[in-house]
Amino acid sequence: MSASSNPYQILLVDDLALFRRSMQARLGALGVPISSVASVPEARLWIETQLPSLILLDVVLPGVDGFTYCRELKADPRTRPVPIIMLTDLRTNAYERSLEAGADDYLPKRVDDAIMRIRVKLHLQLADLRKRDGMQPPPELPAHILLATPSSIIQAQIPVQFSGTHHAFRVVDGAEDVVSALQSTDTLVIMDMALGIEGVQEALTVLRMDPATSHIPVLLLMEKDEAELLAGIEFMIDDVIWKPLKAQVNRARFMHLVELGLRSLPR
Numbered sequence: 001m002s003a004s005s006n007p008y009q010i011l012l013v014d015d016l017a018l019f020r021r022s023m024q025a026r027l028g029a030l031g032v033p034i035s036s037v038a039s040v041p042e043a044r045l046w047i048e049t050q051l052p053s054l055i056l057l058d059v060v061l062p063g064v065d066g067f068t069y070c071r072e073l074k075a076d077p078r079t080r081p082v083p084i085i086m087l088t089d090l091r092t093n094a095y096e097r098s099l100e101a102g103a104d105d106y107l108p109k110r111v112d113d114a115i116m117r118i119r120v121k122l123h124l125q126l127a128d129l130r131k132r133d134g135m136q137p138p139p140e141l142p143a144h145i146l147l148a149t150p151s152s153i154i155q156a157q158i159p160v161q162f163s164g165t166h167h168a169f170r171v172v173d174g175a176e177d178v179v180s181a182l183q184s185t186d187t188l189v190i191m192d193m194a195l196g197i198e199g200v201q202e203a204l205t206v207l208r209m210d211p212a213t214s215h216i217p218v219l220l221l222m223e224k225d226e227a228e229l230l231a232g233i234e235f236m237i238d239d240v241i242w243k244p245l246k247a248q249v250n251r252a253r254f255m256h257l258v259e260l261g262l263r264s265l266p267r
Helices: 017-026 040-049 066-075 094-100 113-132 152-161 176-181 197-209 224-232 247-264
Strands: 010-013 034-037 054-058 084-088 105-108 144-148 168-172 188-192 218-222 239-242
Touching (some): 017 034, 066 094, 084 094, 094 105, 144 176, 152 247, 188 247
Parallel strands (some): 010 054
């Protein structure tokens, strides 16, 4: 994406000038223009004349806090479709409170830069596809999910964390099996970094280079201390979930990816 040809626009609402400047650098590789304001009143004025593609919204703000403003935005039919990612260093129930306020996602401010870019890109893509589909719900189809992990624990955990759905899972335990198991009708591929970075990178390259499978979203499971491994592959994946897996946090993440996969199916 280049800034000159990029159709997106991000609005960042944060009262710390240093953080607003740092976000320009952290998200710079996406090539998406970022407008920054320091308060909710400034954000309201900005939004009066234009709509952003995505809002990055701090929780702790002077006057009106981020949770309150998020509810306001989601109650307004004009701004309701705009995805909102809450940002904060608060540790107590921040994720749950963000979702309760109507936010689409939540990120700690100090999250790895690659994770920040991956998550922002995911929600920009989702917003684009929803707009293309006239804001209609995604197709009511069972998702076909390929899970690649050598861990018997994760092989059992993932289907359980999708409980209540009719999604179909296929499981392979080696990176070399991913390519042969791929199907163009797959909705999501989940790969465990425990397969090894070389195997994961090779499978991702084949998946993205093949027109029949390039549309399939990829979720990567990894340990937090492996974040540096994202440097060479972040542009080929659609989301990351840290291990050990936490069902309460991950359920919304899974559903975003399934929606992305269903909306991305060839037509």
